[in-house]
Amino acid sequence: MPDLNPAEGGRAPSFSVTAHDGTTVTLDQFAGKKHIVLFFFPKADTPG
Amino acid sequence: MEACGFRDAISQIQDLGAVVLGASVDDVKAQRMFAEKFDVPFKLLCDTEKTLSKAFGVLSPNGTSGRSTYLIDSGGVIRKIWPRVSPAGHPAEVVKALRAL
Numbered sequence: 001m002p003d004l005n006p007a008e009g010g011r012a013p014s015f016s017v018t019a020h021d022g023t024t025v026t027l028d029q030f031a032g033k034k035h036i037v038l039f040f041f042p043k044a045d046t047p048g
Numbered sequence: 049m050e051a052c053g054f055r056d057a058i059s060q061i062q063d064l065g066a067v068v069l070g071a072s073v074d075d076v077k078a079q080r081m082f083a084e085k086f087d088v089p090f091k092l093l094c095d096t097e098k099t100l101s102k103a104f105g106v107l108s109p110n111g112t113s114g115r116s117t118y119l120i121d122s123g124g125v126i127r128k129i130w131p132r133v134s135p136a137g138h139p140a141e142v143v144k145a146l147r148a149l
Contacts (some may be wrong), residue, residue, distance in 0.1 A: 006104060006129075007129070008127065009127075010125070012124050013104065017099075020082070027120075027124060034065060034066055035122050036120040037069070038069045039054065039068070039069070039115075041050055041072050041113060042108070044072055
């Protein structure tokens with residue numbers, strides 16, 4: 001998959017990913033409803 | 049820690065019409081343990097196939113997701129990117145950016 005490096009002002013790439021609760025989360029499900037704060041982090045087991 | 053910062057700011061963020069999604073390349077089991085340990089009140093995405101991290105251009109050479117945040121508006125447009133996040137104070141700047149939308 002090419003590294004698209006999306007930019008400010010551009011469209012977010014669509015996605016469909018499994019969440020920790022087993023549900024599937026997609027970009028489309030929030031369309032017209034919610035803003036999204038999507039943060040990436042390196043590792044789930046970071047100490048608090 | 050960043051997820052805890054967003055946890056503590058969640059009501060402010062929700063009041064501004066936004067959802068929070070955390071993402072890393074960890075699997076469901078690791079994310080679930082993490083979510084339970086820290087009472088994370090939002091979804092943690094399991095990007096085990098790294099498609100999400102690649103699509104957003106944040107996959108590090110070591111195969112994990114680089115610390116970065118995207119603010120996407122309800123129209124699907126990226127309004128703000130924080131490419132190298134230092135966790136302290138970050139949720140506050142995200143709240144500020146949401147207010148400015």
